[in-house]
Amino acid sequence: MARQIKTINFFHRQEDPRAIQWKKKISGWLKTNLPKVRIGVKSPESILVLGGDGTILEAARKHQKPIIFGLNLGRVGFLASAREPKKFLPALKEFLRGNYRPVARMILSAEVIRKGKKVFSTIALNDLAAENPLGLVEIAVNIEGEVVQNVHGTGILVATPTGSTAYNLSAHGPIIEPDIQAMIVSEILDHNLPTPSIVVRPETKLHLEITNFRKRGLLLTKDKKAADVLLISDGEAAFPLEIGDIVKIGRSPKMVTLAEVEKNYFFKSLREKFLFR
Secondary structure, eight states: OOOOOOEEEEEEOTTOHHHHHHHHHHHHHHHHHOTTSEESOSSOSEEEEEEOHHHHHHHHHHOSSSEEEEEEOSSOOTTOSBOSHHHHHHHHHHHHTTOSEEEEEEEEEEEEEETTEEEEEEEESSEEEEEOTTSOEEEEEEETTEEEEEEEEEEEEEEOSGGGGTHHHHTTOOOOOTTSOOEEEEEEEESSSOOOOEEEOTTOOEEEEEEEEOOOOOEEOTTSOEESEEEEETTTEEEEEOTTOEEEEEEEEEEEEEEEOSTTHHHHHHHHHHOOO
């Protein structure tokens, strides 16, 4: 049995009406059933995330210390602690009473080196992708000082076990139990002969060198700069890459803890999504 949770805060997207409705419902339920639980604390023990996996990823990037308890209002809900609305309040009750398993999840860190200087850094719970969504890019994949792959295609994806059921799966990468620590390196639509994904230890030195691409400026960044090749973190944060850039990727010293209230939750999720028999 884990520790009881006495302080919480909510995290959701402001434009989501279902999340706003559930926040009000849960707040009222807590005042009636668990009045000792304090809501709206600046440094809470737990963040209750109302939304889909994308919202949980966003919360995890912003809050590494509190335990993340996700209530799925999206489609998949792989990261959620409870996927169905009818289970929200019973699962929340068990969680706040300490009947849960804290699962520490590995985070990736990345930094972009340009002409010998660091120009960008980011983190990701699911994955990092160096890709040209509208064209081709050539990337040299360097693992522990050895170039093991030269991709000529859309790009390269580096995923955590948590992200193995997301973009990594679409790139035909393996599914890995989420509390294992490893990095999965998968090509994205390589025009060369297809190569399998590579699973490496989290302390492995992994560098992606952008060796070539045709500059067309078909994309615009948030600050209105033209781009072609992007470093994308968890499908959200994007940074434009240039020829010669080196992306260094490794395990972040930070971890994210997700709450699991149902035994074998991950494998039950796989069965429900893929109809394993």
